[in-house]
Amino acid sequence: MRHISHFQSSFGSRVVVALMGLGLVGFVVFHMLGNLQVFEGPEALNSYAATLRDMPILLWAARIGLLGVVIVHITLAIRLALRNRRARPVAYAVREYRRASLASRTMALTGSVLVLFIVFHLLHLTAGIADPSVHNRLDAAGRLDVYGKVVHAFQNPLYVALYLVGQLALGVHLSHAVSGSLQTLGIEHAAFNRLFKRAGLAVGLFVVLGNLAIIFAIFFGIVGA
Numbered sequence: 609m610r611h612i613s614h615f616q617s618s619f620g621s622r623v624v625v626a627l628m629g630l631g632l633v634g635f636v637v638f639h640m641l642g643n644l645q646v647f648e649g650p651e652a653l654n655s656y657a658a659t660l661r662d663m664p665i666l667l668w669a670a671r672i673g674l675l676g677v678v679i680v681h682i683t684l685a686i687r688l689a690l691r692n693r694r695a696r697p698v699a700y701a702v703r704e705y706r707r708a709s710l711a712s713r714t715m716a717l718t719g720s721v722l723v724l725f726i727v728f729h730l731l732h733l734t735a736g737i738a739d740p741s742v743h744n745r746l747d748a749a750g751r752l753d754v755y756g757k758v759v760h761a762f763q764n765p766l767y768v769a770l771y772l773v774g775q776l777a778l779g780v781h782l783s784h785a786v787s788g789s790l791q792t793l794g795i796e797h798a799a800f801n802r803l804f805k806r807a808g809l810a811v812g813l814f815v816v817l818g819n820l821a822i823i824f825a826i827f828f829g830i831v832g833a
């Protein structure tokens with residue numbers, strides 16, 4: 609009896625982790641697409657950022673929702689990882705290691721790096737702690753110069769390096785997260801699993817390549833020179 613309820617609650621947690629994870633994937637895709645407007649210039653990016661700020665209730669509802677989802681996702685994911693470890697007192701056999709992908713075995717590591725990256729990113733670009741001189745600068749139209757902040761950041765090799773570490777963690781985490789979540793929610797079938805794996809890789813690559821395009825275009829002076 610104890611076994612069944614343990615199994616059910618683990619499965620319930622996996623479903624919640626999966627659903628919330630997919631919601632977070634939606635956010636990073638949306639965020640990357642919004643940020644790509646840096647290629648259109650200051651007008652596009654700053655007016656996009658101003659539009660988001662002009663809807664404070666919606667913005668704060670989204671921020672609080674996002675924070676809540678992140679906290680529940682992380683708490684349940686840690687609990688599941690600890691439970692799995694407890695249920696497997698002997699370390700993985702080599703054969704099992706070969707079956708599980710590198711990405712799936714490093715979810716806790718890439719997830720932890722992502723948390724550190726997000727905290728740093730919020731302090732850096734949302735709170736402006738790292739660059740207070742550029743943080744509150746306005747553009748010619750009197751809007752917050754988000755374009756200027758981003759360009760200033762990625763002209764600095766130190767920030768480029770820190771963001772690249774974040775992108776590496778994001779890419780590896782997403783590549784397993786999407787396929788793992790779809791498998792948790794979906795059908796256990798070899799053909800579907802292959803499809804889900806490809807979808808995971810595609811989403812991970814899409815987001816990371818979009819973000820890398822922004823970082824490198826600024827660093828190499830293609831944008832904002």
Ligand code: HEM
Pocket residue numbers: 636639643657671722726729730733734754757758771774778819820822823
């Ligand atoms: C090259 C990559 C990225 C760029 C250029 C970028 C840019 C920005 C900028 C400019 C802001 C502040 C917006 C403002 O002040 O109006 C911001 C906020 C934020 N970013 Fe990013 N970001 C990147 C990657 C990421 C990633 C990978 C994540 C999550 C894994 C993320 C999560 C967030 C969050 C949660 C906020 C706070 C949103 C809010 O203010 O409500 N960002 N980002």
